[in-house]
Amino acid sequence: MVEQVVNLPVKLEVKFPLPDGRMLVQGPLTYNTDGLATQHNSEFMRDPRFAKAYAFGMTDGPPGRHLEWRVHVALWLAEQSVQLGGDFIECGVNTGIMSGAIMTYLDFAQLADRRFYLLDTFAGIPEEQITDAERAVGVAHMNVKYQGGDRLFDIVKSKFSPWPNKRLIRGMVPDTLVEVDSDRIAFAHIDMNVVAAEIAAAEFLWPRLQPGAFMLLDDYGWAPHIHQKRAWDVFAQQHGFHILSLPTGQGLIMKPR
Numbered sequence: 001m002v003e004q005v006v007n008l009p010v011k012l013e014v015k016f017p018l019p020d021g022r023m024l025v026q027g028p029l030t031y032n033t034d035g036l037a038t039q040h041n042s043e044f045m046r047d048p049r050f051a052k053a054y055a056f057g058m059t060d061g062p063p064g065r066h067l068e069w070r071v072h073v074a075l076w077l078a079e080q081s082v083q084l085g086g087d088f089i090e091c092g093v094n095t096g097i098m099s100g101a102i103m104t105y106l107d108f109a110q111l112a113d114r115r116f117y118l119l120d121t122f123a124g125i126p127e128e129q130i131t132d133a134e135r136a137v138g139v140a141h142m143n144v145k146y147q148g149g150d151r152l153f154d155i156v157k158s159k160f161s162p163w164p165n166k167r168l169i170r171g172m173v174p175d176t177l178v179e180v181d182s183d184r185i186a187f188a189h190i191d192m193n194v195v196a197a198e199i200a201a202a203e204f205l206w207p208r209l210q211p212g213a214f215m216l217l218d219d220y221g222w223a224p225h226i227h228q229k230r231a232w233d234v235f236a237q238q239h240g241f242h243i244l245s246l247p248t249g250q251g252l253i254m255k256p257r
Contacts, residue, residue: 220251
């Protein structure tokens with residue numbers, strides 16, 4: 001079944017009584033895609049500022065995919081993070097959906113004292129970082145959806161050319177983390193699909209995150225990424241915090257103040 005975004009006004013509510021006296025209300029879905037179906041208000045998609053940022057982020061992205069609610073979460077967090085001071089980073093850029101949307105939404109070029117670090121292999125998930133357990137749940141197969149090589153890197157360089165304060169870093173995490181020369185990070189987006197790279201990034205970034213800074217995990221709640229979730233849960237326990245599991249499949253961390 002192909003998932004589609006559905007934007008319909010709620011014209012009809014059907015109420016079903018539950019055994020404890022509460023009422024279950026059913027009506028038209030306002031959003032049904034990317035693993036999330038809801039009747040809740042999704043008017044944010046009609047906001048011109050959101051629409052512009054989302055359209056830019058999806059440039060050169062996978063055709064036919066709808067990631068509006070995931071991007072909506074990232075944009076809200078990024079806007080709050082500006083107030084903290086500090087730099088932004090995305091580990092796992094690919095075509096730059098999230099980072100492109102964020103930089104457009106925040107008009108990041110006007111934040112001249114901030115940098116946005118963009119890290120990726122631009123060649124998919126490194127085979128040597130995929131464990132046998134991750135292969136068993138299909139992580140290696142995910143490489144079929146990634147473009148790769150010089151062509152993708154050139155596309156991304158062109159896409160982010162309007163922002164002089166971006167830092168595009170090509171290569172495998174953790175090797176490339178030495179090129180991140182910031183000790184004040186306000187926002188991090190992590191989307192590398194394997195435990196080894198993500199936890200290496202977590203260990204590097206945690207002492208550099210500003211108190212109150214957000215770290216958004218793209219894969220946390222998705223079934224094929226169960227090993228990432230469990231590794232992040234261990235990391236969270238070791239560092240004394242909890243991860244909020246979002247219905248979008250994302251995981252949210254705020255560094256304690």
